[in-house]
Amino acid sequence: MTAPSTPGSPDAPDAPGWPAEFAARYRAAGYWTGATLGGILDERARVRPDAPAVVDGDRRIGYGELAERVSRVAGGFAALGIGAGDHVVVQLPNVAEFLETVFALFRIGALPVFALPSHRASEIGYFCEFTDAAAYVIPDVHEGFDHRRLAEGLPARVGGARHVIVAGDPGPYLPFDGLRVAEPYVGPRPAPDDLAFLQLSGGSTGVPKLIPRTHDDYLYSVRASAEICELGERSVYLVALPAAHNFPLSSPGTLGVLYAGGTVVLAPGPSPEVAFPLIEREGVTITALVPPLALVWLDAAARTAHDLSTLDVLQVGGAKFSAEAARRVRPELGATLQQVFGMAEGLVNYTRLNDPDELVVHTQGRPISPDDEIRIVGPDGAEVAPGETGDLLTRGPYTIRGYYRAPEHNAIAFTEDGFYRTGDVVRRTPEGYLVVEGRAKDQINRGGEKVAAEEVENHLLAHDWVHDVAVVSMPDDYLGERTCAFVVPSASMPSGRRLKLGTVKAFLRERGLADYKLPDRVEVIDRFPETGVGKVSKKELRVVITRTLAQRSAQRKEN
Numbered sequence: 239m240t241a242p243s244t245p246g247s248p249d250a251p252d253a254p255g256w257p258a259e260f261a262a263r264y265r266a267a268g269y270w271t272g273a274t275l276g277g278i279l280d281e282r283a284r285v286r287p288d289a290p291a292v293v294d295g296d297r298r299i300g301y302g303e304l305a306e307r308v309s310r311v312a313g314g315f316a317a318l319g320i321g322a323g324d325h326v327v328v329q330l331p332n333v334a335e336f337l338e339t340v341f342a343l344f345r346i347g348a349l350p351v352f353a354l355p356s357h358r359a360s361e362i363g364y365f366c367e368f369t370d371a372a373a374y375v376i377p378d379v380h381e382g383f384d385h386r387r388l389a390e391g392l393p394a395r396v397g398g399a400r401h402v403i404v405a406g407d408p409g410p411y412l413p414f415d416g417l418r419v420a421e422p423y424v425g426p427r428p429a430p431d432d433l434a435f436l437q438l439s440g441g442s443t444g445v446p447k448l449i450p451r452t453h454d455d456y457l458y459s460v461r462a463s464a465e466i467c468e469l470g471e472r473s474v475y476l477v478a479l480p481a482a483h484n485f486p487l488s489s490p491g492t493l494g495v496l497y498a499g500g501t502v503v504l505a506p507g508p509s510p511e512v513a514f515p516l517i518e519r520e521g522v523t524i525t526a527l528v529p530p531l532a533l534v535w536l537d538a539a540a541r542t543a544h545d546l547s548t549l550d551v552l553q554v555g556g557a558k559f560s561a562e563a564a565r566r567v568r569p570e571l572g573a574t575l576q577q578v579f580g581m582a583e584g585l586v587n588y589t590r591l592n593d594p595d596e597l598v599v600h601t602q603g604r605p606i607s608p609d610d611e612i613r614i615v616g617p618d619g620a621e622v623a624p625g626e627t628g629d630l631l632t633r634g635p636y637t638i639r640g641y642y643r644a645p646e647h648n649a650i651a652f653t654e655d656g657f658y659r660t661g662d663v664v665r666r667t668p669e670g671y672l673v674v675e676g677r678a679k680d681q682i683n684r685g686g687e688k689v690a691a692e693e694v695e696n697h698l699l700a701h702d703w704v705h706d707v708a709v710v711s712m713p714d715d716y717l718g719e720r721t722c723a724f725v726v727p728s729a730s731m732p733s734g735r736r737l738k739l740g741t742v743k744a745f746l747r748e749r750g751l752a753d754y755k756l757p758d759r760v761e762v763i764d765r766f767p768e769t770g771v772g773k774v775s776k777k778e779l780r781v782v783i784t785r786t787l788a789q790r791s792a793q794r795k796e797n
């Protein structure tokens with residue numbers, strides 16, 4: 239065993255790094271260049287200060303102005319006592335303050351913990367507590383939800399978020415604008431091998447896992463992604479998905495576009511009604527969607543009066559995009575499709591822009607880096623024959639070696655020699671492209687939104703009427719998969735009563751679970767089918783629910 243490298247961060251023991259020999263190799267190969275994510279902006283602000291960096295509604299911010307703002311916001315955070323190595327839970331939608339916050343934290347070496355706007359008290363409370371967050375940054379009201387209300391419970395409950403900072407009307411909290419009045423920050427910068435932020439894992443466990451990424455490793459994936467997507471100063475990227483997600487953040491996303499000197503257009507939502515006018519107005523050249531949204535866009539494109547002709551590239555990823563839908567992209571949207579199969583833990587695969595249609599339609603791309611090591615293994619852990627399907631394991635210059643503060647889980651999720659067990663079932667084509675065939679992890683991929691079955695099950699077990707529960711995926715034409723909760727009722731359930739979907743949802747909402755994790759269906763069952771070794775057979779439950787849905791839909795057609 240070689241000793242892990244020890245990034246300069248005080249958090250290093252919590253976040254296993256790359257062994258020194260690998261780190262040396264990645265540096266020698268020119269992947270890790272010794273720069274930091276904050277440097278992306280500084281460089282552009284120096285070279286082309288007047289070039290447009292960000293568009294948020296009527297707000298247009300050039301590179302020079304963005305860098306200036308970031309420096310002041312960094313000063314504002316520092317004035318609150320937030321410094322290098324501190325964690326800040328960032329739950330902002332697609333607004334300029336998201337970028338200001340993130341770059342300000344990069345500047346001082348504090349770590350954003352990326353939450354999604356849809357997260358609620360259960361998730362946010364956990365992030366604050368687990369990371370001992372020094373601050374929590376939120377919008378006032380977003381999509382009808384008052385985030386200040388969510389913050390109300392936090393400090394008392396978790397004692398973690400010591401400062402709540404609000405973009406918009408602050409209520410009793412600190413106004414984001416108050417950060418801006420500070421003197422520009424002049425303190426030391428983080429080191430390239432320091433942790434840069436914690437990203438959220440889709441996960442398959444009872445509590446979400448946090449992904450520690452360093453400046454060196456993430457910047458490599460951003461730079462290489464920008465090159466693969468041929469980004470340049472003329473690129474205009476529409477952020478339609480939630481900005482904090484790894485796909486729109488770095489594949490190549492916001493960071494890739496800023497690295498290339500292009501323009502980031504922030505869309506308040508991903509619907510065609512919002513996005514199409516922005517594409518026309520701003521001359522958007524590239525954007526990223528999950529498969530269900532891509533379908534909605536394809537349908538809407540046929541009817542739209544908006545000019546979408548500037549759109550060169552449509553990236554689709556996060557969940558499997560069907561070949562039938564993939565084939566429609568060029569004729570119906572006039573854009574080149576790029577399939578993206580990535581994960582916040584690291585590995586990202588892209589189809590390349592000049593690949594033949596066959597590869598673009600039928601595969602999920604190939605890895606970014608020549609040093610992304612891919613192993614496809616069978617149940618015995620041995621590599622399968624070329625072209626056969628198996629579990630995907632990976633190791634490389636931007637794939638983590640362990641989750642944040644999770645030694646026990648890491649022992650399962652990574653092999654001894656540092657390969658990450660992705661939980662994806664894939665095969666590799668003769669050209670070296672991956673095709674995603676399924677999933678081995680206990681997760682529901684609800685149109686790109688990941689739901690860890692165990693997390694939902696744990697919450698449901700707290701319901702009086704629930705004796706046991708198993709959460710599984712069920713097929714869905716639109717989202718690909720939805721969530722079905724099979725429940726074995728407890729003796730406390732009054733006879734003649736039923737556990738209704740509405741009741742279950744209300745219960746989980748009350749417990750502060752994000753909406754996308756709530757089951758779409760509840761099936762009551764006397765006992766669970768079991769595997770040979772007496773475990774709940776989720777495979778069998780998926781067969782049961784698939785059959786039930788097929789019968790229902792046949793009945794509907796008959797009537």
Ligand code: OOB
Nearest residue numbers: 440484485489555556557558578579580581582674
């Ligand atoms: C992206 O990242 P996560 O962390 O939300 O989810 C990763 C998981 C993968 O392990 C896989 O199960 C699934 O999402 N997935 C796909 C896929 N892209 C992701 N499954 C089938 N086909 C695809 N094209 O989802 C993500 C991160 C960076 C770039 C793109 C997506």
